[in-house]
Amino acid sequence: MKKSALLLTAALATLAAPAFADDNVLRLRMNGDINSVDPISTTNYTIRNASYLIYDVLFALDENFEVQPQMAESVDVSDDDLVYTITLRDGLTFHDGSPVTAEDAVASLQRWGKVDGLGKIMFSKMDSIEAADDKTLVITMAEPWAQVLPAIGKISSNIPVIMPKRLAEQDPGDPVTEPIGSGPYRLLVDEWVPGSIAPYEKFEGYVPREEPASMAAGGKVAGFDRVEIVNIPDTATAIDALLAGEIDWMEEVPADMLPLFEGQDGAVAEPALQSGNSLQLVVNHLNPPFDNPKIRHALQLALEQEPFMQAMNGDNADLYEICAAVFFCNTPFESDVNTDRVLTRDVAAAKALLEEAGYDGTPVHIMHVTDIAGQDAAYSVLKPMLEEAGFVVDEQIADWATVSTRRASKEPVADGGWNLFFTGWGYVDQINPMTNVYVAGACEDGWFGWACSEELQALREQFAATSDPEEQKKLATRMQEVTHDLVPYVPLGQVYPSQGLSTDLDGYIRSPVPFFWNVSRAEN
The missing domain is CATH 3.10.105.10 (Dipeptide-binding Protein; Domain 3)
Incomplete structure (x- = not known):
């Protein structure tokens, strides 16, 4: 057995055989291991990418790079551009079953604002941020600042994810280890093996927005019952797995390995906007x-x-x-x-x-x-x-x-x-x-x-x-x-490197950040 096959066997050893053959499982190989569940304590893109499965955000950028409400139902800005009144949409639930409240959002933004460069500037110009009631948070600026919504709608590190207040009150220098978000997937902690596999399952309590998916905005529809991020350190092994249909996506294909995709029907290598x-x-x-x-x-x-x-x-x-x-x-x-x-x-x-x-x-x-x-x-x-x-x-x-x-x-x-x-x-x-x-x-x-x-x-x-x-x-x-x-x-x-993508996937979002909602297995 060649070395790459041995490595592949080791990397996939923790996968149960029934799940491995299931078309309702999306398997991903990212650049690095999932060794954290806290995208506030690190700017590591691998953790950012995985965190989008777990967490949701108040606002997000659509494919035109315009800020759109996500967890927010609406935002009202006062005539003097100082007061932002944000109303949360109905049906927001954390993975532990508790409702998402404005207090959770306030605490989460405060934690993000302690580490993110743009967040620090926003909070330095802020007079106050508070929960007016369970569904309403109010940001009052000390001076007009046009970057408020772009700041809390940014889609890359550090992303201002919303987590329960009890977790968000933890110092950002001390990474959160309990992965409780309100996103379309939840991490199966009991099956998570750092260095090997991070498995997620569809969160039945997630209610997508009604709008079509548009980059980070719109309806985040979970097209698979399960997502598995498999750690395959050897790149050649990962390509073997992709071409064999054992994984569905890999973050980066080196230039010298692009010829391996020539004449292949099961996978393609294409320019990856998120890696530019x-x-x-x-x-x-x-x-x-x-x-x-x-x-x-x-x-x-x-x-x-x-x-x-x-x-x-x-x-x-x-x-x-x-x-x-x-x-x-x-x-x-x-x-x-x-x-x-x-x-x-x-x-x-x-x-x-x-x-x-x-x-x-x-x-x-x-x-x-x-x-x-x-x-x-x-x-x-x-x-x-x-x-x-x-x-x-x-x-x-x-x-x-x-x-x-x-x-x-x-x-x-x-x-x-x-x-x-x-x-x-x-x-x-x-x-x-x-x-x-x-x-x-x-x-x-x-x-x-x-x-x-x-x-x-x-x-x-x-x-x-x-x-x-x-x-x-x-x-x-x-x-x-x-x-x-x-x-x-x-x-x-x-x-401008390339990503590897299975050809039997529909709906994959081309974006500066890889997202894994809206994608499903193509019908034969």
Whole structure:
């Protein structure tokens, strides 16, 4: 038996035989394990994607990227744009049988507002948020702010999910472990085996909206009785499973494996909007050596994008783009300002900066992720580039679940901290200065890496206060200039990988975030 078959057998060993043959089961393979049920305590896309099965939200974006009510029945905005009165729709029930109330929504938004960048800004401009009665919550702003509904209607990390008040009152730094939401599926905790399988069943108490599904909005109709997220670390094994009809969807198909789908009837590989992102090397500003700005600039000079993109995509040049724009290329806020160090590798200049900065050979700790093929390839390029420029590298093999947990540590490397890791925020997050984590400059209250800039904080406040497109463009350009000097991350190219999808599925929603309602098994 070949190695991939052995791995597949191990990955699927926990599946009961009757369920495996059931057409009413949707099986998914995501980039990483489901090791958390709390999308507020992490921005990990894998946890975000799975959380949409469990939780619902007050508002959501439709396919035109317009905010629509979801758990909300209606919203009334006062003439002075200060008071938002939100009425919940009838029939909202949590998975434990308790009704969803306005108090649950208030507590959930407050928890989200403690960690999400846009949420923090919203709460800083808020006078109060309270439950007027069981079905009505009232948000009163201290000043008009047009981003209120877009903020609580955002569809990507951190998503402002609604959970019971008793859970939402838990500090967001302490992840919730009881998966109680009011979404179309509920997690079967007794069958959940982290590292192997996360099974969900249709929640009979969920009442979908009457409107047709439209991206994250509209009716969330559960088309399967059961959904299983299967952890298959080896990508080739996952593709074997998809082509054999043993799973229905996989999040990312590496470019060098696209030929495996040629001539296949059971599955296709297609461009994945949710994976269109920038390969980003995140930099920890708290730990040496990158607590020194000159050494961060040396890091920029040590790298170049093309080798990373070629390692990840091979000769498929149409799957990537060389791009150093903080707000992505081909978008309203695209800019080439202050990109010289990012786009031009200069090993001699990097070595000179290291010497000028007094670099003492402190090892650069990198966590080499092997269970996401694209990242595996990128890390293989990273280490020799860093060493050629004069950095000492300490590389450790890891999986994405481990990295997504360890990156939250602010401790020294020796005590569980880190220096660098790869990630990939999608364009739905990055094109907007209000949701792009790298321009927050929020110091130790910010996203991983904890880059600190009072000017970025001020620029973001100014951006939120204006609706003038020319002024917004000017502010965004300045944000990019400051960001590339601060170096919260190094952009290493814009990537357009593919997802794998079974051909016998109907209704799959093409979206920047993968959703698994509205999808069903096609009739033969």
